[in-house]
Amino acid sequence: MSAVIAETSLPLEDRGLAFGDGVFETVLVRDGRPMLWEAHLSRLKRGCRRLGIPLPAMEAISELPGRLGEGQHVLKLIVTRGSGGRGYMPPSSPEPNWRWLSVPFTPRASCWWEGVRIRQCDWRLAIQPALAGIKHMNRLENVMARREWTDPAVAEGLLCDTHGDLVEATSMNVFWQREGRLETPCLDQAGVAGTLREALMTRHPIKEVHCPPDILGQAEAVWVGNSVQGLWPVIRLDDMTGEALHQWSLGPIHKPLQVTAHSLLGYPLPAVSGA
Amino acid sequence: MSAVIAETSLPLEDRGLAFGDGVFETVLVRDGRPMLWEAHLSRLKRGCRRLGIPLPAMEAISELPGRLGEGQHVLKLIVTRGSGGRGYMPPSSPEPNWRWLSVPFTPRASCWWEGVRIRQCDWRLAIQPALAGIKHMNRLENVMARREWTDPAVAEGLLCDTHGDLVEATSMNVFWQREGRLETPCLDQAGVAGTLREALMTRHPIKEVHCPPDILGQAEAVWVGNSVQGLWPVIRLDDMTGEALHQWSLGPIHKPLQVTAHSLLGYPLPAVSGA
Numbered sequence: 001m002s003a004v005i006a007e008t009s010l011p012l013e014d015r016g017l018a019f020g021d022g023v024f025e026t027v028l029v030r031d032g033r034p035m036l037w038e039a040h041l042s043r044l045k046r047g048c049r050r051l052g053i054p055l056p057a058m059e060a061i062s063e064l065p066g067r068l069g070e071g072q073h074v075l076k077l078i079v080t081r082g083s084g085g086r087g088y089m090p091p092s093s094p095e096p097n098w099r100w101l102s103v104p105f106t107p108r109a110s111c112w113w114e115g116v117r118i119r120q121c122d123w124r125l126a127i128q129p130a131l132a133g134i135k136h137m138n139r140l141e142n143v144m145a146r147r148e149w150t151d152p153a154v155a156e157g158l159l160c161d162t163h164g165d166l167v168e169a170t171s172m173n174v175f176w177q178r179e180g181r182l183e184t185p186c187l188d189q190a191g192v193a194g195t196l197r198e199a200l201m202t203r204h205p206i207k208e209v210h211c212p213p214d215i216l217g218q219a220e221a222v223w224v225g226n227s228v229q230g231l232w233p234v235i236r237l238d239d240m241t242g243e244a245l246h247q248w249s250l251g252p253i254h255k256p257l258q259v260t261a262h263s264l265l266g267y268p269l270p271a272v273s274g275a
Numbered sequence: 276m277s278a279v280i281a282e283t284s285l286p287l288e289d290r291g292l293a294f295g296d297g298v299f300e301t302v303l304v305r306d307g308r309p310m311l312w313e314a315h316l317s318r319l320k321r322g323c324r325r326l327g328i329p330l331p332a333m334e335a336i337s338e339l340p341g342r343l344g345e346g347q348h349v350l351k352l353i354v355t356r357g358s359g360g361r362g363y364m365p366p367s368s369p370e371p372n373w374r375w376l377s378v379p380f381t382p383r384a385s386c387w388w389e390g391v392r393i394r395q396c397d398w399r400l401a402i403q404p405a406l407a408g409i410k411h412m413n414r415l416e417n418v419m420a421r422r423e424w425t426d427p428a429v430a431e432g433l434l435c436d437t438h439g440d441l442v443e444a445t446s447m448n449v450f451w452q453r454e455g456r457l458e459t460p461c462l463d464q465a466g467v468a469g470t471l472r473e474a475l476m477t478r479h480p481i482k483e484v485h486c487p488p489d490i491l492g493q494a495e496a497v498w499v500g501n502s503v504q505g506l507w508p509v510i511r512l513d514d515m516t517g518e519a520l521h522q523w524s525l526g527p528i529h530k531p532l533q534v535t536a537h538s539l540l541g542y543p544l545p546a547v548s549g550a
Contacts, residue, residue: 009284010292012353012376017285019414020295051415052422078287081418087446088414088421101287126401127437131415138413139294139363140326140406143356146363147327162402171362 014097016080019088020137022097023047024078027065028105028228028265034065034075035265036227039195044079047134052090053081056098064100074105074228078137107229107267108155112258115235115250116155118169118224120213121145122240125161125168125190133193146170148240155232156224158213161190166213172226173197175206176219177253182206183215196227196261203260217246221253231261289372291355294363295412297372298322299353302340303380303503303540309340309350310540311502314470319354322409327365328356331373339375349380349503353412382504382542383430387533390510390525391430393444393499395488396420397515400436400443400465408468421445423515430507431499433488436465441488447501448472450481451494452528457481458490471502471536478535492521496528506536 016022025044028035041058048055056079065075079098084091123145131138145159156169168174168191175184175197184201186208187193200206209215216222216237225231233254237246255270262269291297300319303310316333323330331354340350354373359366398420406413420434431444443449443466450459450472459476461483462468475481484490491497491512500506508529512521530545537544 009286011284012351012374015418017292018299018353018412019418020412021415021418024293051419076287078293088417090418090422092425099287123405124403126403126406128401128416130398130419131401136415137293137295138415140296140411140413141403142363143290143294143296143365144326144405147365150367 010080010097010099011083013083014080015082015085015090016078016097016137020139021051021090022053022078022080022137023051023135024076024137025135026228027075027077029065029068029073029075029102030266031070032066032068036195036199037065039198040227043135043193043195044077047136048079048096050131050134051081051136053079053096054094056096061098068102072105072107073102076101080137105228109268111155111232112230112262112267113270115233115248115254116224117153117236117238118156118158118234119149119154119238119242120240120245121148121157121159121170123148123159125159127161127163127189129189132190133187135192142170154238158237159191160213163189164212165189165210166215167191169224172224172229172232174222174224175200175257176216176222178215178219180220182257183209186210194226196225196231196264199264200257200260204257219248221251222248223254223257225261227265230265230267231258233258285355285372285374286358288358289355290357290360290365291353291372291412295414296326296365297328297353297355297412298326298410299351299412300410301503302350302352304340304343304348304350304377305541306345307341307343311470311474312340314473315502318410318468318470318473319352322411323354323371325406325409326356326411328354328371329369331371336373343377347380347382348377351376355412380503384543386430386507387505387537387542388545390508390529391499392428392511392513393431393433393509394424394429394513394517395515395520396423396432396434396445398423398434400434402436402438402464404464407465408462410467417445429513433512434466435488438464439487440464440485441490442466444499447499447504447507449497449499450475450532451491451497453490453494455495457532458484461485469501471500471506471539474539475532475535479532494523496523496526498529498532500536502540505540505542506533508533
């Protein structure tokens with residue numbers, strides 16, 4: 001994965017580098033058009049507001065995707081509080097820094113159509129309502145959870161918080177259907193509220209719930225997804241030893257949510273069965 | 276505060292920059308001699324082990340302080356998991372990066388001899404036993420807590436965790452004497468275990484406790500300190516509105532711990548009263 005176009009570095013004094021004092025977005029860009037762009041910018045602004053970081057000039061940022069040219073890319077955009085201050089104390093008038101990086105991207109199409117195997121993670125996410133939901137740069141917990149397995153057959157890992165409630169996958173949000181109703185974990189205690197999650201919630205009646213991961217045992221269908229890879233049906237959930245806890249058949253039940261997600265992201269739509 | 280000597284930046288792909296996937300140390304260096312150096316290196320190694328980051332070659336790092344020349348400096352050393360991997364997933368064989376930065380430093384001597392006023396912070400530290408104690412680069416919580424006040428008369432802010440237990444100050448550890456016994460918060464749930472704290476604990480019988488901040492109301496003496504500033508007696512604790520919750524008289528009771536701390540850091544010793 002090599003960078004094609006990039007502002008290549010940050011100074012060591014930058015607070016984003018020193019303390020993770022900033023936010024970021026990873027955006028799918030197709031032929032210069034950013035997918036779910038308004039949702040990404042909106043979350044970026046929400047994160048900056050939460051952290052008290054002034055917004056950088058958005059004009060230059062808005063022009064970025066158009067500069068990436070043809071093909072599919074992932075654009076990573078970071079906004080930090082910039083340099084200055086004394087230790088943890090921020091400067092009274094921060095001058096934010098922003099940087100970006102773009103890499104060519106090919107989604108894992110087999111995951112869309114064949115579904116994925118996921119696993120439970122041992123790592124528990126800390127409960128921090130004041131930082132929950134935003135995509136800040138303190139992501140050591142996600143890294144530590146993702147270190148738990150290397151088997152490429154396992155596509156994602158499920159994370160609970162220290163109270164035992166289900167939160168998210170290491171880099172995706174989780175959705176399921178139970179007794180005909182769509183649900184997803186409430187992210188007011190931990191986790192990142194994905195832009196795809198937000199877009200799906202405005203288009204389908206998805207209820208946010210606090211619940212243990214056992215709830216998936218009652219689910220008729222489970223998905224994991226994000227705004228870069230799209231939506232993956234889950235066909236098997238393993239425990240930490242690799243034993244299957246639950247299995248689900250891939251079927252028509254998975255399609256409506258996937259149709260919405262892939263329409264939003266410009267990905268191919270699943271064939272409608274019987275059509 | 277301008278850098279005098281530095282490796283000046285990190286590439287945007289570095290995982291330390293992207294996710295805070297790394298550890299750091301800030302070391303007091305006097306005339307090229309690093310204070311509490313073994314304790315700093317030991318915590319750095321402990322942090323790398325906890326995160327699964329291979330240690331960089333320590334020879335070059337060991338030579339750093341000697342290159343800073345005369346006078347007092349603070350050396351900031353960071354070690355990251357380097358670049359590579361895919362998203363949160365680290366590379367199977369990480370090649371760690373390390374960088375450093377040095378700034379001239381003058382300690383706040385008046386705080387040693389006149390004591391300091393501190394305040395309670397509204398921010399609550401998340402409980403995360405798997406990361407507690409080490410000095411990792413995910414320090415947004417400390418930044419957010421330090422943003423709560425700007426009055427230079429308030430030297431530090433006290434932090435509790437989401438359970439309500441006292442943990443630390445924003446960039447210092449906390450110590451107190453109660454019924455003649457020295458105590459400090461146990462840092463197995465949150466917080467950074469300072470090198471000065473560690474050094475004091477091997478030289479004085481300091482008990483680690485889990486307790487609410489109200490315990491300071493029963494204290495005969497309170498200190499905050501770290502390996503860069505030394506040890507500050509606390510003479511007043513404010514609530515978040517600036518009202519005094521407790522006050523303590525500066526006295527001989529503060530001296531033994533300060534003598535040990537300042538001997539270790541090469542700072543002036545308090546005059547022994549009556550001597």
